[in-house]
Amino acid sequence: MATTYTEISSNKRRTVFLILGFLIFIMALGWVFSLALNIYWIFPAAIIFACFQALISYWYSDKITLSISKAREITHDDNKELFHLVENLCIAAGLPMPKIYVIDDAAPNAFATGRDPDHAVICYTTGIIQKLEKVELEGVTAHELSHIGNYDIRLMTVVVILVGFVALISDWFLRISFFGGNRDRDEGQLGLILMVVGIVLALLAPVFAVILQLALSRNREYLADSSGALLTRYPEGLARALEKISADREPLEVANKATAHLYITNPLKEHEGTSRGWFSGLFDTHPPIEERIKRLREM
Numbered sequence: 001m002a003t004t005y006t007e008i009s010s011n012k013r014r015t016v017f018l019i020l021g022f023l024i025f026i027m028a029l030g031w032v033f034s035l036a037l038n039i040y041w042i043f044p045a046a047i048i049f050a051c052f053q054a055l056i057s058y059w060y061s062d063k064i065t066l067s068i069s070k071a072r073e074i075t076h077d078d079n080k081e082l083f084h085l086v087e088n089l090c091i092a093a094g095l096p097m098p099k100i101y102v103i104d105d106a107a108p109n110a111f112a113t114g115r116d117p118d119h120a121v122i123c124y125t126t127g128i129i130q131k132l133e134k135v136e137l138e139g140v141t142a143h144e145l146s147h148i149g150n151y152d153i154r155l156m157t158v159v160v161i162l163v164g165f166v167a168l169i170s171d172w173f174l175r176i177s178f179f180g181g182n183r184d185r186d187e188g189q190l191g192l193i194l195m196v197v198g199i200v201l202a203l204l205a206p207v208f209a210v211i212l213q214l215a216l217s218r219n220r221e222y223l224a225d226s227s228g229a230l231l232t233r234y235p236e237g238l239a240r241a242l243e244k245i246s247a248d249r250e251p252l253e254v255a256n257k258a259t260a261h262l263y264i265t266n267p268l269k270e271h272e273g274t275s276r277g278w279f280s281g282l283f284d285t286h287p288p289i290e291e292r293i294k295r296l297r298e299m
Helices: 004-037 042-068 080-093 126-131 134-149 152-179 189-232 235-247 289-297
Strands: 099-103 110-114 120-125
Touching: 042 110, 042 120, 080 099, 080 134, 080 189, 099 126, 110 134, 110 152, 120 126, 120 134, 126 134, 134 152, 134 189, 134 235, 152 189, 189 235, 189 289, 235 289
Parallel strands: 099 120
Antiparallel strands: 110 120
């Protein structure tokens, strides 16, 4: 049976494998693209860019995410009640106090980010602070602290940057292949096959990257729900919070498809709560709210 400690170890391993897999994947794309376009500097350029992007993802992905979200750091004096709530739960969880950031938006939501518990951030919208009762906000905070303690924050924040880079390099290839490239390349059968393979990879790579991103996110949300409920010893608090957040139909303006999976519920509010097929579910950022609430109330 999986425990919190095995999940932490699993997340650390997944982060290493994800970055290594990303490096190999980008190198493979660079090799195929260089052959398809007959532009051989693409392969070494892909290696350099992949290594650089992996380092950036590990060290600075949290700062990039906060910047994209237009979040600002607050101090103890800005909201003493919120800081005391977080401090008490950190003591119970045995975690260091994270930095607290706020997004000025009425839509209720929250997320955690950072590369490890010593460099963690919990970000709340002003809406979630204003609209939730204390026990509900405790449930949300415990959920986010569970992401921190389980090292989900490192795994999922790195994914944000890597998925974006896969989309960028694929778009780059498509633009070069249609509007640039080497016009003197061999147009024989092999060249045509390589070009078709390159275009197919360029089109499918971002899709597979996003499916991986969202599948990881859905799995992590269930674990954080249960771990957070164990921390507060009051699953109903988080269940009520999820009900209120999902019932609020106002979308979070600063959220986008790259960062949506970080939030406690889908901030885009596009299809949340609707019943759809298995294939559509592949592209959901979160598990169904009804299922999450059901599991919490069965604890």
